[in-house]
Amino acid sequence: MPAMAGIIDWGCHIAKHRLPLAILSGKPAGGGPERSLAWADEDAVTLAVEAARQALDGHDRSEIDLLAFATTTHAFEEKQGAALIAAALGLSTDTRTLDIGHSLRGAVEALLLADDAIRSGRARKALVIASDCRMGAPGSALERNGGDGAVAFLLGSTDCTATITAHAAQSEEIVDIWRRSGDRFVHGWEERFTSQYGFLEPSTAAAAKLPAAADDARRFWATSAPDQRSSATLARVLKANGDTMPTPLCGTVGFCGAAHAPLMLAATLELAEAGDEIAMLSHGDGAEALLLTVGKSAEKKRFTDSLTTRIPVSSQAAYRRARAIDPGEYPPLDDQGISATIHYRDRAEDLRLQGQRCSCGEPQFPKGRVCIRCGKKDNFTPEDFAERTGSLVTYTLDAFFPSPNPPTAVGIVKVENGPRIYLQVAELPGKEPELGMELRFVFRRIHDVGKRPNYFWKAVPAGRQG
C-alpha cells in the first residue's frame, strides 16, 4: 500500500474564444478586459476532455482506476459526465467514475478523494478534472465576470510534482450565488453581501485553519476569484502573511467556477520550485483549503500555453448566436432525437474515435463487418484514432446546414497511418482551409438534436494544444 500520493501531471484548457467585455456594452473591442468563452460546439464536458488529454500525454491510460469530474455545469441533471469523459478518453470500463456537482468547491473534494484512493491502494492512478462554463444573464455582472475553462490532474504514487499535506474545511449555509434546476443563468444576491459572506469570510476562515508555512517555505495561494475587487481584497489578507498570490485571471479569463482555483493551482505549479508550498482555496457554501508541498519544478507550461492560445470574438452577435442567448425563428430540433440504441452501438466510434484495422492491413472508420480492401468478414482489431494527426483531403464550407456558427466547415480527413474520416473542421485560421493541411482531433458537442448534447470529434489545425 503506497503511503505516497501526489500530482504527477496536469493539463489546462481555458476556452480559446475570448470575448472583449466592451462588446457586451456595444463598444468597439479594442484591447480592454475580456473573458474566456466556450464556443457553440463546446461545453464543460468537451473542455474537460481536452484538459485531460493534455494531462495524460505520455502516460499509460490503462493504469487509471478512478476518474472524478467536478463541475456545476454538466448538461444533465441525471446522467454522469465522468463516464462520458472516460469513454472519450478510451479509459478502461473498469475505471471508477463519479461526478462531484452542485458546488464551486468540488475540485478540492475530488483531489482529496483521489489522494485517499491512491494512498489506500484502491487506485493506481486517478484523474481529477474540474470544468465549468460560467454564464450569467445578459447584461449582468456575472456574465462579465464569468469564464469557461477546465483543468485536469493526474495523480499517482511515484514521480509526483506535488503532494497534498493538509486540508481544511469551512461549511456555511448561504444563498449568495445559485442556479436552480432548469435555470439557464447563474443568479446572485446583492454583490456586497455575496462578496463578504459568500467569499471573503469563509475563504479567510478556511485559510486560517491550515498549518503555518514550514520554515523558509514560500507559500503561494491558488484561489477562487469571483470578481476583481473581491479577489484583490482576499489577496491583501493573504499577502499580509508574506505569502504570494499569482494574478487571479480577472479581466483575462474570468472566473471559471469549479475549475478556477484548480486552474490557479496548475498555474502556480508552473511557477513554484521544490520546497515551496501551494495552498488552493475554493469557495462556495463555505470554503475549503488544500495544502500541497512542491517536490520539483514543472517542465511543462500547460497553463501559460492555454492562457495565450486565443481566438478573439469579433461581435456581440457572434457571441449571442454561439451561446444561443436569443430565441431563434424556429424551435430547437427536439423531435428528431438520435436513437439511443444507435448512440449505444456507436459509442466507441463516436466517443473515442475508434475504428478498426483489418488483418490485411486496411484501416477503417467507421467500423464495418466487411473489409473495403480485401472483402473478408470480421477480421478486425479495434484501433483508436483520436490521438493521431491527419491531413485534409477535401472540404466544403456548408452554409445550408443549420449551425450557430455558419458556415460549417466539413472535410474528409486522412488519419496518419489510418483511414479517411468524414467530419467537421473547426477553428480555421483563415477564411478557407488548405488541402493537405495538418489537423488534429478535438472532442466537441457537435449539435443538440433531441435537445440533448451530442458529442463527436472535429478536426482542427494541428499545432500546440490548448
Add this chain to the structure above:
Amino acid sequence: MSLKDKVAIVGVGCSQFAEHWSKGSEDLIVEAVFEAYEDAGIEDASRQIDAVFCGSLYSAMGPVDVSDALKLTKPVTAVYNYCATGTETVRAACMAVAAGVYETVLAVGYDKPKDRGVSGPSVSFRGVRDIPATPAGWFSFLCAPYFAKYGAGREDLAKIAVKNHHNGTLAPKSFLKKEITVEDALNARMISWPFGLFDCAAQTDGAAAVIVTRADLAKNYPSQPIYVKAITSHCSPNPHTDPDHDFLRWKATEYAAADAYRMAGIDDPFNQIDVVQLHDCFTMTELVSYEDLGFIPKGAAKEHIASGTFELTGELPVNTDGGLKSFGHPTGATGARMIVENVLQLRGKAGARQVKGAKLALSHNIGGYPTGCAVSILGVE
C-alpha cells in the same frame, strides 16, 4: 446478357415541374401518365398495361400513390435508389419486359418535396456523427481537389448554370425560365463552398411517365417508337470512406457509363452520341460528368466549357431542356423526365431546343453520397 434492342419506348408524358402549392402528387402523376397514355394511344389502361413500376424518394405511402391516383390495380413495385431513382424505375420496367414477364409496362417517377415546408433538400439526422449531411456538401467535395489540379474555378461552374438557365427558357415544362449571367451566378449567396445558389438545382414537384413494350410489338403503337440501346446502373464505394478516391471524379458514373457503352456497342461516345441529359444537381456534377461519361479527357472540361462544346449549338448538346437546374429535382421524377426529353429529341419533336438529326441520346442520374449511378442510351432504330 444485354437489354439492347429488346425493349421500345412507345409513350412518354411529363407534368409541369414547379412549386405546386395547389397540387398534390396525385395531380402530377395523373398529368404525366395520361399524357403518356395519349402518346401511346392507350385508351383502356387496365387492359393494355400489365404492371407498374413507381419511383419516389419522398413517398410515405409507396406505390399505392400511383395505383390510387390512376385507379390502376395492377402489380405495383416501388423502386428507390436515391437521385438515380427515375432512371432505375425505367430500368426495372425494361428488365421486366425483356425477361418476358410482361408485354407492356408503365414506369412513373414522381416526387412532391414542396409539401415538406423547407426550401432545400432534407438534412438527415440518424446517428450522432452523420451530421452535417447536405447534398450540396457531399457533391462539393470534388471542387477543391479538382480546382487545384486542373485550374478550373467558380467562373467555369457559373457558365454551366448560364447555359442550363438558357436552355430552360426553351422548355415549356421547365420551372425556371430566366436567363442569368455569370455575374449573377458568382454574386449569389453561398450554399456550400464553392456552390452559390445558382450552382444548385432548384427544388420542385413533378412527375414523368414512360411506357415500354417489347421491341417487336412497338410498331403497333401510334407514335414513333424509340429503342432502348442500353440501360445500366452501377454502385461505387462511399466516397467519404473510400481509401482510394482522388476526388477528381465520381466513380459511379465511370462504372455505369462503361457498362452502358458495352451494352450499346459504343466505343466513341463523344462522336456517336448526339444529345445528352446528365445529372446537373450541382454545376460541378455536370462538369465532371463530361469527363466521367468519357466525352472528353479528364481535366479538359474547362476548355470545352469555354468553347461551348456542350451548348445547344455545340458539338454535343447537354441538358437541352435546362436540366435539373431549370426543372428542379423532384427526385424520383428526374431520370424519367430526362428520358422523356431524349425521346422527344430523337423523334424530332423538341421544338426550339431540337438538336437536328439526333439519332442516339444518353441520360445520366447520380445520387447518394454519391454512390449510385444509372445511365440510359436510346436510339431511333
